[in-house]
Amino acid sequence: xxxxxSYSNASNTLKxxxxxxxxxxxxxxSEPARASxxxxxxxxxxxxxxxEPQDWWFASTAVPLLAATTGPLANVMxxxxxxxxxxxxxxxxxxxxxxxxxxxxxxxWCIALNAASLVCGxxxxxxxxxxxxxxxRYIVALPATIIFWYFATGILIGITSCMNKYVPPxxxxxxxxxxxxxxxxxxxxxxxxxxxxxxxxxxYFLGHYPRHFELSDEQRNLILQTMMFxxxxxxxxxxxxxxxxxxxxxxxxxxxxxxxxxxxxGDFHPLNDTSxxxxxxxxxxxxxxxxxxxxSIQKFAQEISHDKIVKTxxxxxxxxxxxxxxxxxxxxxxxxxxxKTTHSPYPNHHRFPKKPFRSSMKLIRRVGSRKQKxxxxxxxxxxxxxxxxxxxxxxxxxxxxxxxxxxxxxGLLWCVGAVGFWQAEQKSQGxxxxxxxxxxxxxxxxxxxxxxxxxxxxxxxxxIVWSLIAVPTMTILISDMGDTVxxxxxxxxxxxxxxxxxxxxxxxxxxxxxxxxxxxxxQKKGEEAEEEKRVAQGFPTGPAExxxxxxxxxxxxxxxxxxxxxxxxxxxxxxxxRKTANDLGADPPKTYTYEEWAEYTRLIRFSRxxxxxxxxxxxEEGLIEWDWIGENSPMMAEKRESEWLLDRLCESLxxxxxxxxxxxxxxxxxxxxxxxxxxxxxxxxxxxxxx
Numbered sequence: 001x002x003x004x005x006s007y008s009n010a011s012n013t014l015k016x017x018x019x020x021x022x023x024x025x026x027x028x029x030s031e032p033a034r035a036s037x038x039x040x041x042x043x044x045x046x047x048x049x050x051x052e053p054q055d056w057w058f059a060s061t062a063v064p065l066l067a068a069t070t071g072p073l074a075n076v077m078x079x080x081x082x083x084x085x086x087x088x089x090x091x092x093x094x095x096x097x098x099x100x101x102x103x104x105x106x107x108x109w110c111i112a113l114n115a116a117s118l119v120c121g122x123x124x125x126x127x128x129x130x131x132x133x134x135x136x137r138y139i140v141a142l143p144a145t146i147i148f149w150y151f152a153t154g155i156l157i158g159i160t161s162c163m164n165k166y167v168p169p170x171x172x173x174x175x176x177x178x179x180x181x182x183x184x185x186x187x188x189x190x191x192x193x194x195x196x197x198x199x200x201x202x203x204y205f206l207g208h209y210p211r212h213f214e215l216s217d218e219q220r221n222l223i224l225q226t227m228m229f230x231x232x233x234x235x236x237x238x239x240x241x242x243x244x245x246x247x248x249x250x251x252x253x254x255x256x257x258x259x260x261x262x263x264x265x266g267d268f269h270p271l272n273d274t275s276x277x278x279x280x281x282x283x284x285x286x287x288x289x290x291x292x293x294x295x296s297i298q299k300f301a302q303e304i305s306h307d308k309i310v311k312t313x314x315x316x317x318x319x320x321x322x323x324x325x326x327x328x329x330x331x332x333x334x335x336x337x338x339x340k341t342t343h344s345p346y347p348n349h350h351r352f353p354k355k356p357f358r359s360s361m362k363l364i365r366r367v368g369s370r371k372q373k374x375x376x377x378x379x380x381x382x383x384x385x386x387x388x389x390x391x392x393x394x395x396x397x398x399x400x401x402x403x404x405x406x407x408x409x410x411g412l413l414w415c416v417g418a419v420g421f422w423q424a425e426q427k428s429q430g431x432x433x434x435x436x437x438x439x440x441x442x443x444x445x446x447x448x449x450x451x452x453x454x455x456x457x458x459x460x461x462x463x464i465v466w467s468l469i470a471v472p473t474m475t476i477l478i479s480d481m482g483d484t485v486x487x488x489x490x491x492x493x494x495x496x497x498x499x500x501x502x503x504x505x506x507x508x509x510x511x512x513x514x515x516x517x518x519x520x521x522x523q524k525k526g527e528e529a530e531e532e533k534r535v536a537q538g539f540p541t542g543p544a545e546x547x548x549x550x551x552x553x554x555x556x557x558x559x560x561x562x563x564x565x566x567x568x569x570x571x572x573x574x575x576x577x578r579k580t581a582n583d584l585g586a587d588p589p590k591t592y593t594y595e596e597w598a599e600y601t602r603l604i605r606f607s608r609x610x611x612x613x614x615x616x617x618x619x620e621e622g623l624i625e626w627d628w629i630g631e632n633s634p635m636m637a638e639k640r641e642s643e644w645l646l647d648r649l650c651e652s653l654x655x656x657x658x659x660x661x662x663x664x665x666x667x668x669x670x671x672x673x674x675x676x677x678x679x680x681x682x683x684x685x686x687x688x689x690x691x
Contacts, residue, residue: 078186085179088169142197294476317393421463608624
């Protein structure tokens, strides 16, 4: 009776009971509180307040933003398809030339269905916007967007198929116009956006993330700027259509596109003074909006790559480093007691232990031998050097991974775009694939010689969509090159100038400092020469007192910090705060050596408060303990090292002042109690009267 297993009468097979780990849904929920995570067969839908870890980051973040970008573009294409007739007659004087073709009216059913498709696409965009702003629930808004965009896709596919079958253009006197190809592109964009959003819904149903979008400020700006850009593009095309006679809406849309992207082929240009005057504010406003949109796209890409790719790379390197560490702390302390060291994978260093940094520092303060202290400090220096290596590797990986992705995107758009233009312009211009590559290249770089430009009815709509994707990609590529290729070229130029035509002050000193043996030998010879000179002049010998250019402390000096009292450490704390504050504006950001970090760490931890003091103060102690290769390592923080250190040093100063205040209060209380006890023991004061 109490056995949870049950046997089927038909097959006599054992059935496992439903459990939390089983994907089958129980037939009855006993507790309504457990409905926060609902399981429907194999689906697991998470509520809004769910704080569990999230995965499928591309589907949860990038896919909705891509849909929010392609949706308005599909609306613009659909508007062009509705306004422009889908068939046109060739000019008898220019047979087979799309540029001189003239459109004629479409059937009424085609126009009506085209308008219905535009309405469906626009309503789907509205629901997606309401989903981002949380005006409508995710489970309602996103399916509505998908359904309306699928309706728009189906309608456009249906009317293009019906026109091609029942009322096609009569070849060779007629052809499909730009409006027809705008409709095909709009259908493709609606279809791809709907499929992408379905992937996003699948991730929600499988429980990979909750049912809302956590948009950052840059992502919100990207959505707003994308909407503004396409409104500016479509609205400008409508205005130029009215003031430039002879232009269709699709021609004006193509002109606005090449104007805002600063390509300027010259095949379309303003035809009167009104349109020329309007070009001034329109081009400036469009370029500004485009620049803001490209900047937001770049920041969004950097944000995603930093959170999902760069951090994963750093964590993988950190885990591999930990796995190469000493197996346990007992072995480390036993080696410390025996005075032995282990072989290190790093030259001239010991293997770094798995023991956290805080425990080793406590051990450093416990041991009394100077040699043992230096050995422990050397162990911690190995851990520090390992984390510094991870930090440098992560920085290089971040820069060059972004550059690699940009180069791949550039190459893909260049080559695939050339294939599209080759096929679209082969009939009208006899374009070869090499010429298409040349055309795409000068368009990507916004050179726009004008010797080649799209002239077919299929080439112009394809160029609008391709250029709106390719030119911003090229801009991002140039920005990524600024941190890598251009920065290397800049450093090489400066180095050449420092050593040749524009010698830099102190460059020989920096060269010698990179070779310690030569530097120490020259410094020793210089000190001996100075001493001989001072002796000859009658001055006392000894080292100079000016220590403004003093090198960082050595391990021996760091080991002696434990012999200082609190007042001496407090004085050093003030000097350290001033030094790190001066380092805040350093460019490039200041990075500290292990010896400097060890000194600052001692200054951070000497003001540690006891448990009793923390209870009395009722305040947080701040970050005191960390591990160099642990998750809380200072070199894994988002801040600069000088900013992070300044925060910790100021916290240490605050703790020190609170401790001093607490000790003064205790001393006053103790003195008051002693006075009270003395007064009580002496009894009442006697008063004597003298005659």
